[in-house]
Amino acid sequence: MRIADELPSLMQAYLEWLAIHKRLSDKTCENYARDLTLLCRLAAQVQVTEPQRLAAYQIKHFVMQLHGQGHGPKSLARYLSCWRTWFEWLVKYHELPANPVEGVRAPKAPKNLPKALSVDDAVNLANHAARGDTAILKRDHAIIELLYSSGLRVSEIAGLDVSPPTATSENDQGTGWVDWSESEVHVLGKGSKPRIAPVGAPAMAALNAWQQARAAMPKSALTHALFINTQGKRLSVRSIQLRLAHHAKVLGLPVRVHPHMLRHSFATHILQSSGDLRAVQELLGHSSLSATQVYTGLDFQHLASVYDAAHPRAKKQTKD
Incomplete structure:
Protein backbone atom coordinates (compact mmCIF):
# COMPACT_ATOMS: atom_id res chain seq x y z
CA MET A 1 0.00 0.00 0.00
CA ARG A 2 1.29 3.45 -0.90
CA ILE A 3 1.77 6.10 1.76
CA ALA A 4 -0.63 8.40 -0.09
CA ASP A 5 -3.46 5.86 0.18
CA GLU A 6 -3.74 6.55 3.90
CA LEU A 7 -4.11 10.30 3.46
CA PRO A 8 -7.36 12.32 3.43
CA SER A 9 -8.94 12.83 0.02
CA LEU A 10 -7.85 16.48 -0.27
CA MET A 11 -4.23 15.51 0.27
CA GLN A 12 -4.47 12.68 -2.25
CA ALA A 13 -5.96 15.10 -4.77
CA TYR A 14 -3.09 17.50 -4.12
CA LEU A 15 -0.49 14.78 -4.74
CA GLU A 16 -2.19 13.84 -8.01
CA TRP A 17 -2.15 17.51 -9.01
CA LEU A 18 1.60 17.67 -8.28
CA ALA A 19 2.25 14.60 -10.40
CA ILE A 20 0.12 15.77 -13.35
CA HIS A 21 0.49 19.53 -13.41
CA LYS A 22 3.91 19.97 -11.79
CA ARG A 23 5.27 16.74 -13.24
CA LEU A 24 7.02 15.80 -10.04
CA SER A 25 8.65 12.39 -9.87
CA ASP A 26 7.15 9.48 -7.95
CA LYS A 27 9.96 9.76 -5.40
CA THR A 28 9.28 13.47 -4.81
CA CYS A 29 5.54 12.85 -4.45
CA GLU A 30 6.31 10.09 -1.98
CA ASN A 31 8.37 12.51 0.09
CA TYR A 32 5.49 15.00 0.02
CA ALA A 33 3.16 12.22 1.17
CA ARG A 34 5.40 11.47 4.15
CA ASP A 35 5.45 15.11 5.24
CA LEU A 36 1.68 15.36 4.86
CA THR A 37 1.26 12.15 6.87
CA LEU A 38 3.28 13.78 9.63
CA LEU A 39 0.95 16.79 9.55
CA CYS A 40 -2.08 14.48 9.88
CA ARG A 41 -0.52 12.71 12.84
CA LEU A 42 0.25 16.00 14.59
CA ALA A 43 -3.27 17.28 13.87
CA ALA A 44 -4.77 14.13 15.40
CA GLN A 45 -2.78 14.76 18.59
CA VAL A 46 -4.65 18.05 19.06
CA GLN A 47 -8.01 16.49 18.09
CA VAL A 48 -8.16 18.09 14.63
CA THR A 49 -9.58 15.49 12.28
CA GLU A 50 -9.43 17.69 9.17
CA PRO A 51 -5.90 19.10 8.73
CA GLN A 52 -7.17 21.92 6.52
CA ARG A 53 -8.80 23.39 9.64
CA LEU A 54 -5.47 23.83 11.47
CA ALA A 55 -4.62 27.31 12.74
CA ALA A 56 -1.32 29.18 12.58
CA TYR A 57 -0.72 28.83 16.35
CA GLN A 58 -1.05 25.06 16.01
CA ILE A 59 1.46 24.93 13.16
CA LYS A 60 3.90 26.94 15.30
CA HIS A 61 3.30 24.51 18.17
CA PHE A 62 4.06 21.56 15.87
CA VAL A 63 7.38 23.15 14.84
CA MET A 64 8.39 23.69 18.48
CA GLN A 65 7.30 20.17 19.37
CA LEU A 66 9.29 18.55 16.56
CA HIS A 67 12.31 20.74 17.31
CA GLY A 68 12.19 19.58 20.94
CA GLN A 69 12.13 15.98 19.72
CA GLY A 70 15.40 16.49 17.87
CA HIS A 71 14.24 17.29 14.34
CA GLY A 72 16.88 19.53 12.78
CA PRO A 73 16.34 22.94 11.15
CA LYS A 74 16.67 21.50 7.63
CA SER A 75 14.03 18.85 8.26
CA LEU A 76 11.68 21.37 9.84
CA ALA A 77 12.14 23.71 6.88
CA ARG A 78 11.23 20.86 4.53
CA TYR A 79 8.08 19.99 6.49
CA LEU A 80 6.96 23.60 6.48
CA SER A 81 7.64 23.96 2.76
CA CYS A 82 5.45 20.95 2.01
CA TRP A 83 2.64 22.04 4.33
CA ARG A 84 2.79 25.62 3.04
CA THR A 85 2.40 24.58 -0.59
CA TRP A 86 -0.51 22.26 0.28
CA PHE A 87 -2.34 25.08 2.04
CA GLU A 88 -1.54 27.42 -0.87
CA TRP A 89 -3.21 24.88 -3.15
CA LEU A 90 -6.25 24.80 -0.86
CA VAL A 91 -6.45 28.60 -0.84
CA LYS A 92 -6.27 28.75 -4.63
CA TYR A 93 -8.51 25.83 -5.58
CA HIS A 94 -10.67 25.05 -2.55
CA GLU A 95 -11.47 28.49 -1.15
CA LEU A 96 -9.55 28.12 2.08
CA PRO A 97 -9.62 31.58 3.70
CA ALA A 98 -5.95 31.78 4.65
CA ASN A 99 -2.72 29.81 4.73
CA PRO A 100 -1.85 29.03 8.40
CA VAL A 101 1.75 28.19 7.50
CA GLU A 102 2.41 31.58 5.93
CA GLY A 103 4.96 33.40 8.05
CA VAL A 104 5.96 30.33 10.09
CA ARG A 105 9.69 29.73 9.86
CA ALA A 106 11.94 26.92 10.99
CA PRO A 107 14.79 27.67 13.44
CA LYS A 108 17.94 28.78 11.70
CA ALA A 109 20.54 26.13 11.15
CA PRO A 110 23.82 26.85 12.94
CA LYS A 111 26.62 27.96 10.66
CA ASN A 112 29.15 25.24 10.08
CA LEU A 113 32.47 26.99 10.31
CA PRO A 114 35.29 25.49 8.25
CA LYS A 115 37.75 23.56 10.33
CA ALA A 116 41.31 24.79 10.63
CA LEU A 117 44.30 22.58 10.03
CA SER A 118 46.90 22.41 12.74
CA GLN A 301 32.44 35.35 25.88
CA HIS A 302 36.21 35.08 25.67
CA LEU A 303 36.32 38.55 24.16
CA ALA A 304 34.16 39.81 27.02
CA SER A 305 36.44 38.28 29.61
CA VAL A 306 39.47 39.87 27.97
CA TYR A 307 37.66 43.20 27.98
CA ASP A 308 36.71 42.81 31.64
CA ALA A 309 40.29 42.01 32.58
CA ALA A 310 41.93 44.75 30.53
CA HIS A 311 39.68 47.81 30.47
CA PRO A 312 39.81 50.09 33.51
CA ARG A 313 36.08 50.87 33.30
CA ALA A 314 34.88 47.41 32.34
CA LYS A 315 34.07 46.22 35.84
CA LYS A 316 32.27 47.82 38.70
CA GLN A 317 34.66 49.26 41.19
CA THR A 318 34.77 47.36 44.45
CA LYS A 319 34.27 49.31 47.60
CA ASP A 320 37.11 49.49 50.06
Whole structure:
Protein backbone atom coordinates (compact mmCIF):
# COMPACT_ATOMS: atom_id res chain seq x y z
CA MET A 1 0.00 0.00 0.00
CA ARG A 2 1.29 3.45 -0.90
CA ILE A 3 1.77 6.10 1.76
CA ALA A 4 -0.63 8.40 -0.09
CA ASP A 5 -3.46 5.86 0.18
CA GLU A 6 -3.74 6.55 3.90
CA LEU A 7 -4.11 10.30 3.46
CA PRO A 8 -7.36 12.32 3.43
CA SER A 9 -8.94 12.83 0.02
CA LEU A 10 -7.85 16.48 -0.27
CA MET A 11 -4.23 15.51 0.27
CA GLN A 12 -4.47 12.68 -2.25
CA ALA A 13 -5.96 15.10 -4.77
CA TYR A 14 -3.09 17.50 -4.12
CA LEU A 15 -0.49 14.78 -4.74
CA GLU A 16 -2.19 13.84 -8.01
CA TRP A 17 -2.15 17.51 -9.01
CA LEU A 18 1.60 17.67 -8.28
CA ALA A 19 2.25 14.60 -10.40
CA ILE A 20 0.12 15.77 -13.35
CA HIS A 21 0.49 19.53 -13.41
CA LYS A 22 3.91 19.97 -11.79
CA ARG A 23 5.27 16.74 -13.24
CA LEU A 24 7.02 15.80 -10.04
CA SER A 25 8.65 12.39 -9.87
CA ASP A 26 7.15 9.48 -7.95
CA LYS A 27 9.96 9.76 -5.40
CA THR A 28 9.28 13.47 -4.81
CA CYS A 29 5.54 12.85 -4.45
CA GLU A 30 6.31 10.09 -1.98
CA ASN A 31 8.37 12.51 0.09
CA TYR A 32 5.49 15.00 0.02
CA ALA A 33 3.16 12.22 1.17
CA ARG A 34 5.40 11.47 4.15
CA ASP A 35 5.45 15.11 5.24
CA LEU A 36 1.68 15.36 4.86
CA THR A 37 1.26 12.15 6.87
CA LEU A 38 3.28 13.78 9.63
CA LEU A 39 0.95 16.79 9.55
CA CYS A 40 -2.08 14.48 9.88
CA ARG A 41 -0.52 12.71 12.84
CA LEU A 42 0.25 16.00 14.59
CA ALA A 43 -3.27 17.28 13.87
CA ALA A 44 -4.77 14.13 15.40
CA GLN A 45 -2.78 14.76 18.59
CA VAL A 46 -4.65 18.05 19.06
CA GLN A 47 -8.01 16.49 18.09
CA VAL A 48 -8.16 18.09 14.63
CA THR A 49 -9.58 15.49 12.28
CA GLU A 50 -9.43 17.69 9.17
CA PRO A 51 -5.90 19.10 8.73
CA GLN A 52 -7.17 21.92 6.52
CA ARG A 53 -8.80 23.39 9.64
CA LEU A 54 -5.47 23.83 11.47
CA ALA A 55 -4.62 27.31 12.74
CA ALA A 56 -1.32 29.18 12.58
CA TYR A 57 -0.72 28.83 16.35
CA GLN A 58 -1.05 25.06 16.01
CA ILE A 59 1.46 24.93 13.16
CA LYS A 60 3.90 26.94 15.30
CA HIS A 61 3.30 24.51 18.17
CA PHE A 62 4.06 21.56 15.87
CA VAL A 63 7.38 23.15 14.84
CA MET A 64 8.39 23.69 18.48
CA GLN A 65 7.30 20.17 19.37
CA LEU A 66 9.29 18.55 16.56
CA HIS A 67 12.31 20.74 17.31
CA GLY A 68 12.19 19.58 20.94
CA GLN A 69 12.13 15.98 19.72
CA GLY A 70 15.40 16.49 17.87
CA HIS A 71 14.24 17.29 14.34
CA GLY A 72 16.88 19.53 12.78
CA PRO A 73 16.34 22.94 11.15
CA LYS A 74 16.67 21.50 7.63
CA SER A 75 14.03 18.85 8.26
CA LEU A 76 11.68 21.37 9.84
CA ALA A 77 12.14 23.71 6.88
CA ARG A 78 11.23 20.86 4.53
CA TYR A 79 8.08 19.99 6.49
CA LEU A 80 6.96 23.60 6.48
CA SER A 81 7.64 23.96 2.76
CA CYS A 82 5.45 20.95 2.01
CA TRP A 83 2.64 22.04 4.33
CA ARG A 84 2.79 25.62 3.04
CA THR A 85 2.40 24.58 -0.59
CA TRP A 86 -0.51 22.26 0.28
CA PHE A 87 -2.34 25.08 2.04
CA GLU A 88 -1.54 27.42 -0.87
CA TRP A 89 -3.21 24.88 -3.15
CA LEU A 90 -6.25 24.80 -0.86
CA VAL A 91 -6.45 28.60 -0.84
CA LYS A 92 -6.27 28.75 -4.63
CA TYR A 93 -8.51 25.83 -5.58
CA HIS A 94 -10.67 25.05 -2.55
CA GLU A 95 -11.47 28.49 -1.15
CA LEU A 96 -9.55 28.12 2.08
CA PRO A 97 -9.62 31.58 3.70
CA ALA A 98 -5.95 31.78 4.65
CA ASN A 99 -2.72 29.81 4.73
CA PRO A 100 -1.85 29.03 8.40
CA VAL A 101 1.75 28.19 7.50
CA GLU A 102 2.41 31.58 5.93
CA GLY A 103 4.96 33.40 8.05
CA VAL A 104 5.96 30.33 10.09
CA ARG A 105 9.69 29.73 9.86
CA ALA A 106 11.94 26.92 10.99
CA PRO A 107 14.79 27.67 13.44
CA LYS A 108 17.94 28.78 11.70
CA ALA A 109 20.54 26.13 11.15
CA PRO A 110 23.82 26.85 12.94
CA LYS A 111 26.62 27.96 10.66
CA ASN A 112 29.15 25.24 10.08
CA LEU A 113 32.47 26.99 10.31
CA PRO A 114 35.29 25.49 8.25
CA LYS A 115 37.75 23.56 10.33
CA ALA A 116 41.31 24.79 10.63
CA LEU A 117 44.30 22.58 10.03
CA SER A 118 46.90 22.41 12.74
CA VAL A 119 50.05 24.44 12.13
CA ASP A 120 52.00 21.21 11.53
CA ASP A 121 49.47 19.88 9.01
CA ALA A 122 49.36 23.20 7.14
CA VAL A 123 53.15 23.36 6.92
CA ASN A 124 53.43 19.68 5.98
CA LEU A 125 50.88 20.17 3.21
CA ALA A 126 52.91 23.00 1.73
CA ASN A 127 56.16 21.07 2.08
CA HIS A 128 54.63 17.99 0.46
CA ALA A 129 54.11 19.73 -2.89
CA ALA A 130 57.59 21.23 -2.66
CA ARG A 131 59.20 17.81 -2.90
CA GLY A 132 58.56 17.50 -6.63
CA ASP A 133 60.56 19.14 -9.38
CA THR A 134 57.94 19.29 -12.15
CA ALA A 135 56.34 22.53 -13.26
CA ILE A 136 52.90 21.34 -12.07
CA LEU A 137 54.20 20.56 -8.59
CA LYS A 138 55.98 23.91 -8.42
CA ARG A 139 52.70 25.55 -9.35
CA ASP A 140 50.76 23.56 -6.74
CA HIS A 141 53.36 24.39 -4.11
CA ALA A 142 53.07 28.10 -4.85
CA ILE A 143 49.26 27.94 -4.67
CA ILE A 144 49.25 26.14 -1.32
CA GLU A 145 51.86 28.46 0.15
CA LEU A 146 49.93 31.51 -1.05
CA LEU A 147 46.60 30.23 0.31
CA TYR A 148 48.09 29.67 3.74
CA SER A 149 50.48 32.64 3.74
CA SER A 150 48.02 35.32 2.67
CA GLY A 151 44.58 33.91 3.45
CA LEU A 152 43.32 34.52 -0.07
CA ARG A 153 40.02 33.20 -1.35
CA VAL A 154 40.33 30.56 -4.03
CA SER A 155 38.70 32.92 -6.56
CA GLU A 156 41.33 35.54 -5.71
CA ILE A 157 44.09 32.99 -6.31
CA ALA A 158 42.62 32.00 -9.67
CA GLY A 159 42.31 35.65 -10.69
CA LEU A 160 45.94 36.59 -10.08
CA ASP A 161 48.09 37.88 -12.94
CA VAL A 162 51.86 37.96 -13.14
CA SER A 163 51.93 41.76 -13.36
CA PRO A 164 49.70 44.84 -12.97
CA PRO A 165 47.14 45.46 -15.73
CA THR A 166 48.21 47.63 -18.64
CA ALA A 167 46.49 49.23 -21.59
CA THR A 168 47.39 46.20 -23.72
CA SER A 169 46.40 43.50 -21.23
CA GLU A 170 42.62 43.39 -21.73
CA ASN A 171 42.76 39.83 -23.03
CA ASP A 172 42.30 37.36 -20.14
CA GLN A 173 42.91 40.08 -17.58
CA GLY A 174 42.52 38.85 -14.04
CA THR A 175 41.33 40.49 -10.85
CA GLY A 176 44.66 40.80 -9.08
CA TRP A 177 48.40 40.72 -9.48
CA VAL A 178 51.67 40.04 -7.68
CA ASP A 179 53.98 42.84 -6.59
CA TRP A 180 57.21 40.87 -6.74
CA SER A 181 59.43 43.64 -5.34
CA GLU A 182 57.22 44.32 -2.30
CA SER A 183 56.24 40.70 -1.58
CA GLU A 184 52.55 41.56 -1.81
CA VAL A 185 49.49 40.57 -3.79
CA HIS A 186 46.83 43.03 -4.93
CA VAL A 187 43.40 41.40 -5.14
CA LEU A 188 39.81 42.36 -5.74
CA GLY A 189 37.70 40.69 -3.07
CA LYS A 190 33.98 40.39 -2.47
CA GLY A 191 31.98 43.41 -3.50
CA SER A 192 34.86 44.46 -5.77
CA LYS A 193 36.72 45.61 -2.68
CA PRO A 194 40.48 45.96 -3.38
CA ARG A 195 43.04 45.01 -0.79
CA ILE A 196 46.75 44.29 -0.49
CA ALA A 197 47.86 41.12 1.26
CA PRO A 198 51.43 40.45 2.42
CA VAL A 199 53.18 37.32 1.20
CA GLY A 200 55.53 35.44 3.51
CA ALA A 201 59.07 34.47 2.58
CA PRO A 202 58.36 30.75 1.93
CA ALA A 203 55.42 31.68 -0.29
CA MET A 204 57.52 34.22 -2.24
CA ALA A 205 60.23 31.61 -2.74
CA ALA A 206 57.61 29.18 -4.08
CA LEU A 207 56.17 31.88 -6.34
CA ASN A 208 59.60 32.71 -7.76
CA ALA A 209 60.28 29.02 -8.44
CA TRP A 210 56.91 28.71 -10.18
CA GLN A 211 57.50 31.87 -12.21
CA GLN A 212 60.67 30.37 -13.66
CA ALA A 213 58.94 27.05 -14.40
CA ARG A 214 55.95 28.87 -15.89
CA ALA A 215 58.15 30.81 -18.30
CA ALA A 216 59.40 27.54 -19.79
CA MET A 217 55.88 26.18 -20.37
CA PRO A 218 54.43 26.27 -23.92
CA LYS A 219 51.96 29.10 -24.56
CA SER A 220 52.65 30.75 -21.20
CA ALA A 221 53.47 34.01 -22.97
CA LEU A 222 49.95 34.15 -24.41
CA THR A 223 48.28 34.81 -21.06
CA HIS A 224 48.76 37.15 -18.12
CA ALA A 225 47.37 34.56 -15.69
CA LEU A 226 49.79 33.63 -12.92
CA PHE A 227 48.57 30.08 -12.45
CA ILE A 228 48.03 28.18 -15.69
CA ASN A 229 47.45 24.60 -16.79
CA THR A 230 49.46 22.56 -19.27
CA GLN A 231 47.49 24.14 -22.15
CA GLY A 232 48.59 27.60 -21.08
CA LYS A 233 45.12 28.62 -19.86
CA ARG A 234 44.19 30.22 -16.55
CA LEU A 235 43.72 27.61 -13.85
CA SER A 236 40.08 27.37 -12.77
CA VAL A 237 38.75 27.47 -9.22
CA ARG A 238 37.64 23.87 -9.55
CA SER A 239 41.10 22.76 -10.68
CA ILE A 240 42.68 24.43 -7.65
CA GLN A 241 40.21 22.69 -5.37
CA LEU A 242 40.95 19.30 -6.90
CA ARG A 243 44.73 19.74 -6.79
CA LEU A 244 44.63 20.76 -3.14
CA ALA A 245 42.41 17.80 -2.23
CA HIS A 246 44.78 15.49 -4.12
CA HIS A 247 47.85 16.61 -2.17
CA ALA A 248 46.02 16.36 1.15
CA LYS A 249 44.87 12.83 0.31
CA VAL A 250 48.35 11.71 -0.74
CA LEU A 251 49.76 13.18 2.46
CA GLY A 252 47.18 11.20 4.44
CA LEU A 253 45.49 14.09 6.21
CA PRO A 254 42.37 12.85 8.07
CA VAL A 255 40.08 15.55 6.63
CA ARG A 256 39.08 16.65 3.15
CA VAL A 257 41.08 19.82 2.62
CA HIS A 258 39.69 22.64 0.50
CA PRO A 259 41.00 26.18 -0.13
CA HIS A 260 38.63 27.79 2.37
CA MET A 261 40.12 25.58 5.07
CA LEU A 262 43.56 27.07 4.43
CA ARG A 263 42.07 30.57 4.56
CA HIS A 264 40.47 29.69 7.88
CA SER A 265 43.74 28.18 9.12
CA PHE A 266 45.56 31.37 8.17
CA ALA A 267 43.10 33.48 10.20
CA THR A 268 42.97 31.11 13.15
CA HIS A 269 46.73 30.73 13.51
CA ILE A 270 47.35 34.49 13.32
CA LEU A 271 44.60 35.14 15.82
CA GLN A 272 45.92 32.51 18.20
CA SER A 273 49.40 34.00 18.05
CA SER A 274 48.54 37.70 18.12
CA GLY A 275 45.03 38.03 19.49
CA ASP A 276 44.62 40.98 17.11
CA LEU A 277 41.15 40.57 15.66
CA ARG A 278 41.29 43.92 13.87
CA ALA A 279 44.46 42.95 12.00
CA VAL A 280 42.91 39.63 10.95
CA GLN A 281 39.87 41.54 9.71
CA GLU A 282 42.06 43.68 7.45
CA LEU A 283 44.05 40.70 6.20
CA LEU A 284 40.93 38.77 5.30
CA GLY A 285 39.31 41.77 3.64
CA HIS A 286 36.18 41.69 5.81
CA SER A 287 34.03 44.81 5.85
CA SER A 288 32.95 44.37 9.47
CA LEU A 289 34.58 43.03 12.60
CA SER A 290 31.58 40.83 13.28
CA ALA A 291 32.21 38.96 10.02
CA THR A 292 35.74 38.16 11.15
CA GLN A 293 34.52 37.10 14.58
CA VAL A 294 32.14 34.59 13.03
CA TYR A 295 34.65 33.44 10.42
CA THR A 296 37.31 32.57 12.96
CA GLY A 297 34.85 30.94 15.31
CA LEU A 298 35.96 33.27 18.08
CA ASP A 299 34.01 32.94 21.32
CA PHE A 300 32.44 36.28 22.19
CA GLN A 301 32.44 35.35 25.88
CA HIS A 302 36.21 35.08 25.67
CA LEU A 303 36.32 38.55 24.16
CA ALA A 304 34.16 39.81 27.02
CA SER A 305 36.44 38.28 29.61
CA VAL A 306 39.47 39.87 27.97
CA TYR A 307 37.66 43.20 27.98
CA ASP A 308 36.71 42.81 31.64
CA ALA A 309 40.29 42.01 32.58
CA ALA A 310 41.93 44.75 30.53
CA HIS A 311 39.68 47.81 30.47
CA PRO A 312 39.81 50.09 33.51
CA ARG A 313 36.08 50.87 33.30
CA ALA A 314 34.88 47.41 32.34
CA LYS A 315 34.07 46.22 35.84
CA LYS A 316 32.27 47.82 38.70
CA GLN A 317 34.66 49.26 41.19
CA THR A 318 34.77 47.36 44.45
CA LYS A 319 34.27 49.31 47.60
CA ASP A 320 37.11 49.49 50.06
